[in-house]
Amino acid sequence: xxxxxxxxxxxxxxxxxxxxxxxxxRSAEEFEEGHIPGAINIPAMGLLNRSDELKGYERxxxxxxxxxxxMMACQYLNQKGFDNVYNVIGGFDAWKEC
Numbered sequence: 001x002x003x004x005x006x007x008x009x010x011x012x013x014x015x016x017x018x019x020x021x022x023x024x025x026r027s028a029e030e031f032e033e034g035h036i037p038g039a040i041n042i043p044a045m046g047l048l049n050r051s052d053e054l055k056g057y058e059r060x061x062x063x064x065x066x067x068x069x070x071m072m073a074c075q076y077l078n079q080k081g082f083d084n085v086y087n088v089i090g091g092f093d094a095w096k097e098c
Contacts, residue, residue, distance in 0.1 A: 001074050003087040006094035009061055013038070019058040025073045026064050026092070036063065036095055044069045051080050063088035063095065 004012070012020065013036075022039040024031055031041040042050050044064070054060055060082065064070040067090050074087045088095065 001071070001078060001087060002085065003089050004061060005089050006091075006098055009063075009088055009095065010098040012059075012061070017058070021054060021057040021060045023054065023060055023062045023073075024064070024092070025062060025069050030065065034092070034096075036092065039063070044073050047073055047076055051077060051082075054082065058084060060085045061088055062086065064091045066093050067091045 013022070022036055024035050024039040024041045025044040025047070026041070027043050028041060035041065042053070054077070060077070062070040062073050062077070062085060064073075067087065070091055071087050074085045077085045
């Protein structure tokens, strides 16, 4: 599984690369309390029915609160044939430190 640090993700998000997706797999309530700007929210269990929405992106960066749910989501997406998925190490908590 591929991964990226929150610091490196901050640099990617500053770039002009428009073909990336930032996927937040926390609950809707957690997402509403705060999220990385530009992220879309699909709770981890929702990926079972919504993974088709993620097709066509060059890279997908997956985050949760601390990295556990996003790691499992990345594994699931890899099994579904997505090879361009990156787990954000430390999740939203780490990103807040950027």
